[in-house]
Amino acid sequence: MKPLVNHSSSALLSGRQLACERDERLLFSGLDLDLQAGNLLQLEGPNGAGKTSLMRMLAGLLPVSSGELYWQGQPLDQVRDEYCQALLFIGHLAGIKAELSPLENLSWFAALDGLQDEALLEQALQQVGLQGYEDHPCHQLSAGQKRRVALARLTVSPRPLWLLDEPFTALDRQAVAAMEGLLVEHAKAGGAVILTSHHALENLPGLQKLRLGQSL
Numbered sequence: 001m002k003p004l005v006n007h008s009s010s011a012l013l014s015g016r017q018l019a020c021e022r023d024e025r026l027l028f029s030g031l032d033l034d035l036q037a038g039n040l041l042q043l044e045g046p047n048g049a050g051k052t053s054l055m056r057m058l059a060g061l062l063p064v065s066s067g068e069l070y071w072q073g074q075p076l077d078q079v080r081d082e083y084c085q086a087l088l089f090i091g092h093l094a095g096i097k098a099e100l101s102p103l104e105n106l107s108w109f110a111a112l113d114g115l116q117d118e119a120l121l122e123q124a125l126q127q128v129g130l131q132g133y134e135d136h137p138c139h140q141l142s143a144g145q146k147r148r149v150a151l152a153r154l155t156v157s158p159r160p161l162w163l164l165d166e167p168f169t170a171l172d173r174q175a176v177a178a179m180e181g182l183l184v185e186h187a188k189a190g191g192a193v194i195l196t197s198h199h200a201l202e203n204l205p206g207l208q209k210l211r212l213g214q215s216l
């Protein structure tokens with residue numbers, strides 16, 4: 001699968017000495033990360049290690065307990081608007097409106113990026129295997145189909161930084177492989193991805209890993 005929008009940004013996200021504390025429990029500290037354009041980075045670790053917490057921190061949804069984040073070398077607090085426009089976060093929840101159709105959901109998201117080309121959006125839904133379901137209300141779709149609606153955003157996103165928390169939940173093997181292909185193409189086109197996944201990711205050449213917490 002290939003993205004329908006090309007990426008040319010040389011996005012770079014860095015974290016220095018990051019720590020995360022939740023309910024007075026230190027999940028991790030002293031964490032450094034560097035993400036260059038073209039990188040695919042998987043956050044690894046056992047349940048409760050803090051992968052989602054870190055992802056939410058990177059997405060600006062959870063305060064950084066200590067440490068600094070930088071976007072293209074600038075302290076994130078100074079370039080937050082630019083950063084928010086550059087990132088696409090997809091979390092555990094599909095984030096789609098159940099009463100709307102896949103096409104309506106995707107149109108809403110695409111409009112945030114100024115995309116209103118209905119033919120392109122229909123092509124995006126076909127790419128994720130939702131042909132024939134474009135106009136069904138999403139509450140009538142299966143869990144994997146709902147996840148595909150959420151992930152269809154990736155095929156039309158002009159945003160260089162993708163933060164994907166368990167993006168492959170409920171997807172069948174074929175869909176996982178297709179989505180892996182999309183991530184690879186995004187990286188080749190100059191984008192960057194940070195993801196968490198408990199799936200064995202077998203089709204992501206050059207995948208870097210950052211491990212949090214202790215193994216059982």
Ligand SMILES: Nc1ncnc2c1ncn2[C@@H]1O[C@H](COP(=O)(O)OP(=O)(O)OP(=O)(O)O)[C@@H](O)[C@H]1O
Pocket residue numbers: 022023027045046047048049050051052053054
């Ligand atoms: N909203 C919250 N308030 C307080 N503590 C929380 C909250 N959400 C998560 N935690 C705690 O933070 C710790 C890390 O949770 P997190 O979801 O970041 O882990 P994870 O590595 O993503 O786990 P998993 O592999 O199960 O998804 C857990 O101990 C959890 O109980």
